[in-house]
Structure formats: structure tokens, C-alpha cells
Amino acid sequence: MQTDGHMRETRKKKSSAWQDLVKVVNLKTCIVDTRESLEGIVRNCDRLMEEDGYNESLRECSEREEWVRTLRAERYQVIQHSAKVKDAIESKRKALELRRNTLSAARIMHQKHTLGLASQAEEVISERQRHSTLVSSLLPIRTALIQTISFIFPIEPLSPADLLFTILGAPLPIPALSSDPAPPLTLASHPDITEDTTATALGYVAQLVHLVSAYLGKGLVYPVTCCGSRSVIKDPISAMMGPRMFA
Secondary structure, eight states, X not given: OHHHHHHHHHHHHHSOOHHHHHHHHHHHHHHHHHHHHHHHXXXXXXXXXXXXXXXXXXXXXXXXXXXXXXXXXXHHHHHXXXXXXXXXXXXXXXXXXXXXXXXXXXXXXXXXXXXXXXXXXXXXXXXXXXXXXXXXXXXXXXXXXXXXXXXXXXXXXXXXXXXXXXXXXXXXXXXXXXXXXXXXXXXXXBTTOOHHHHHHHHHHHHXXXXXXXXXXXXXXXXXXEOBTBTOEEEEOTXXXXXXXXXX
């Protein structure tokens, strides 16, 4: 009897009461409701994220990251360009410094040349004064030389009516017409005038003109080569057609 009672007591302890079963059912119901609520919350969160532009935010974030990369690349290019510009500025600075030194040296040289020019100007003034003095002193010398030449080569009238003169006693006729290239070799009214006497007179005239031009310091347009009766006059003006000589 005791064993049966003990078994009943043990069996009575292991069985659950109605309240416990109700609690279990309620707990399961709560779990199911909680899970459904959690799933609803997740769905609501997803919907809210979609409504709030999550994808757009992701795209905007990606665009901004790309923009940041672009700006970094441009920054790198700007740094490189800035380095090149700095190098160019440094090169220009060195060139400018060299030019400044060159200008300074040129300025010093110019000052030296200016002083030299001032000294040369004084020397030129002194030489001009000396030249004026020499010219003044040359005038009587030239006058004396011309008088000497007039004594060596006297020119005297032979026949005033025919405008015939002699130089050192040799008659020298003049051309009959202005278009004649040379004086006549003979004259009918003066049988003593021959080709030889005319050539001799022309040789004297050439010598006279040559000496006078040398004493006066005047160059002849048509240079004279003295060779007695064979003296010649050169025509350098007509050099394009070939130089010409007149005996």
C-alpha cells in the first residue's frame, strides 16, 4: 500500500498542471507574435530604407568617392605643374640675374666709353684747332707754290683775236666749236702750230693741272697721268661702259 501510494505521489509530481500548459501555450503564442512582429519591423525597416533613398545614398556616396579620386588626381597634376612652374621661375630668376650682371657690366663699360669719348672729344677739338692752324699756315705756302707754278709754266697770249695762248712757249689752240672733243692739230693762220707742238702744250697743261690739284689738295674727277706729250686723262665715270683713256 505504501509502494502504491509512493508511485502515485511520484506520478503526481511529474505531471503538469493546467496552468503550466496554459503558460506554455501563451509563451509559444508570444514567441510567434514576437517573431511576426520582428519580421514586420524588418520589413518596415527595409521599406523605410527604400523610401529614404538608401540606394540613392549609396550611388551618391559612390559618386563622391569618384569625385574625391578625381580631385586627388587633379591635385597631383597641380603639384607636378607647380613644380615645373617653380623650376621655370628659378630658371627665369637665374637668367634675370645673369642679365642684371651683364647690364651692370655694360653700364660700367658704357661709363668708361663715355669718359673715353669725352677725352677723345677734347682731343678732336685740339686736333681741329691744330688743323685750323695748319690750314691757315698752308694758305701762304699754297699761294707761293701756285706763284712758282705760274713762273715755271707761264701762260701768255699769242694771238688774242684767235684766243690763242702759249704755255711755256708752246702754242695751244682751243677747239673751234664746243662740240669738238679736242683742239685742232693745225691752224691755217698759224703754220707754226703742228701736231707735235699741240701735244707738247697739252703735256704741259696736264702737268700743270696735276701739280695744282696736288698743291690745293683737290682730287680730280678725271685723273691725269703725266707722261710728257703722251700724257693721258682717265674717265672713271663711264666705268660701266669700260674705262676710257684720252691722250
